[in-house]
Amino acid sequence: MIDLYYWPTPNGHKITLFLEETGLPYTVKPVDIGKGDQFQPEFLAFSPNNKMPAIIDHAPADGGAPLSVFESGAILVYLANKTGRFFGADVRQKVEVNQWLMWQMAGLGPMTGQYGHFNVYAPERIDYAIDRYTREVQRLLGVLDRRLAGRSFIAGEEYTIADMAAYPWINPYTKAPLDLEPYPELRRWHAAIAARPATARAYALTAQVNPDAGKPLTDEQRKQLFGR
Ligand SMILES: N[C@@H](CCC(=O)N[C@@H](CS)C(=O)NCC(=O)O)C(=O)O
CATH class of the missing domain: 1.20.1050.10 (Glutathione S-transferase Yfyf (Class Pi); Chain A, domain 2)
Incomplete structure (x- = not known):
């Protein structure tokens, strides 16, 4: 099972596009970046750049301890290598x-x-x-x-x-x-x-995870996102 630390933004959508295409089981762990969840020590422990997305794979290919990955490009490469899909044949x-x-x-x-x-x-x-x-x-x-x-x-x-x-x-x-x-x-x-049906499924998460998506930022959200 993969834990996906996610908020519905363009960088977040990249990973749900992949997960929905492959059907890999995953659990969404919302990271409300307007509330400052990205600065919580538990999150920074595996995503030190204080940004989502990040994942924790609880069943990595080597059978070892859970493996975390941050940076959307690195996550896509990791998942493509894990599944052998969407990274080209040769x-x-x-x-x-x-x-x-x-x-x-x-x-x-x-x-x-x-x-x-x-x-x-x-x-x-x-x-x-x-x-x-x-x-x-x-x-x-x-x-x-x-x-x-x-x-x-x-x-x-x-x-x-x-x-x-x-x-x-x-x-x-x-x-x-x-x-x-x-x-x-x-x-x-x-x-x-x-x-693509997987794209529709990926974007449908937006309203589920952040019902306020698309609304203007509040002063508090602005402070969390741009004030540090
Ligand atoms: N290079 C990073 C960028 C990720 C990124 O910019 N995430 C934003 C939302 S799209 C974020 O978490 N912002 C919170 C913050 O800057 O405090 C990636 O591709 O994963």
Whole structure:
């Protein structure tokens, strides 16, 4: 059994996308990041960067003690190795999956996160930051759109953890939507993943775990998330 330390955000969705695709049994352990659960010593003991997602696998492959993993990319790689699924069939496919997973972790995720921060959460409007991150996100969406030309998914014809990492970060801010019109391959790919039953199951957890999802942040939530 896997304990998933989770809150319904783009980085959290990556892991539920994987778990729902594979049917691996898991228990959701909510980490309410607006209440400061990520700073609790019990959580920091295995997730020292005070961010979710994290997992504890109580039945690791070596039969040993429970194994914890933090960082969404590392969790996806761990789960893909554990199940032998969604990481490509041979060394060349694995390189494709891995390099696009790193591209998401180091580029699309952080840049889109900053785009969201300065458009949705910042207490004052800073035009330079908004312009900078808008242009960078548009550049990255263009990179992904070109990559998807002639391919069903990011690494080829198979759905992989590279897709699961990128999908939740495509236009995640309803209060600051981007125009996806210039990216037809990306829109085709995104619609295909949205139509998967596992994707619907993964996103259905949002309302269950955080009924307040989508509401403006309270001052207390803002303090927990951005005040330390
Ligand atoms: N690089 C990390 C980023 C995780 C992350 O940013 N998690 C956010 C929510 S999406 C979080 O837990 N924030 C709480 C905080 O910053 O205090 C990963 O991919 O797992």
